[in-house]
Amino acid sequence: MEIIVLLILLATGYFFGQRAEKKHFKSIIEREKAHLHFPVVTMRTPPAIAQHELNAELVAGNAVISIDFFKKFVASLKMLFGGRVTQYESLLDRARREALLRMKEQAALKNAFVVMNARVETASISKNSKRRNSVGAIEVLAYGTAISLGKKIQR
Amino acid sequence: MLLTNLEQVPGKKIVQHFGLVQGNTIRAKHVGKDFLAGLKNIFGGELGAYTELLAESRQEATDRMIQQAISMGANAIVNVRYSTSSVAQGAAELYAYGTAVKVDL
Numbered sequence: 001m002e003i004i005v006l007l008i009l010l011a012t013g014y015f016f017g018q019r020a021e022k023k024h025f026k027s028i029i030e031r032e033k034a035h036l037h038f039p040v041v042t043m044r045t046p047p048a049i050a051q052h053e054l055n056a057e058l059v060a061g062n063a064v065i066s067i068d069f070f071k072k073f074v075a076s077l078k079m080l081f082g083g084r085v086t087q088y089e090s091l092l093d094r095a096r097r098e099a100l101l102r103m104k105e106q107a108a109l110k111n112a113f114v115v116m117n118a119r120v121e122t123a124s125i126s127k128n129s130k131r132r133n134s135v136g137a138i139e140v141l142a143y144g145t146a147i148s149l150g151k152k153i154q155r
Numbered sequence: 156m157l158l159t160n161l162e163q164v165p166g167k168k169i170v171q172h173f174g175l176v177q178g179n180t181i182r183a184k185h186v187g188k189d190f191l192a193g194l195k196n197i198f199g200g201e202l203g204a205y206t207e208l209l210a211e212s213r214q215e216a217t218d219r220m221i222q223q224a225i226s227m228g229a230n231a232i233v234n235v236r237y238s239t240s241s242v243a244q245g246a247a248e249l250y251a252y253g254t255a256v257k258v259d260l
Binding site: 009013021046054058064065124 | 157158159160161163164165166195196197198199200201202205206209210213236237238239240241247
């Protein structure tokens, strides 16, 4: 009986998980293309622009993404042998790109032309209270300073 | 209140330092939302409720930091950093800190 339940969970996890991931990656790639011209840098000194004043504003984007049951199962098997755990790699990749995109979108709304000192932070939100170190979902926060052009300096 | 995570405010001169200001908040998960999130854990994908909850909590931590800076008489906070840590099962602390300064406007 338990095996049947496990198989059903694995099948639904595989089916919905793959579909959700494909859809998500498609939307990420599309939006990344739309924001390709928008630079996000980790430099800390603002550019020297003589003609304009610069406005600085903090922008942030976050995303909480959960892994599906199938991938979690496969990953737990891989933990026995060691090596690359591609299941978690794609989860983190998705979450990070999504958070960065949200930050970029917020910066674009503020008419910024660059995001400086961008930082990305990851925290794991453990879902299962029985197994402490199981990764259920992860939160990624991306933040930085959006720089936009202010009024012209009169000379 | 100007917030930036650069070391200066672009184009403005820092005239006074007030030191570290900080704000934090600890949030526990909502049981109903947690149940839904548990279901999502089978299907995978984004947990929208959590994304919102964490963003709101982080805003609250930021607001507390801003309140502290205002009470000191600052008009900007530079070098703002965020950090997240889980303090207990099902609860997370969101922490914002930075340096309160006064700039020439």
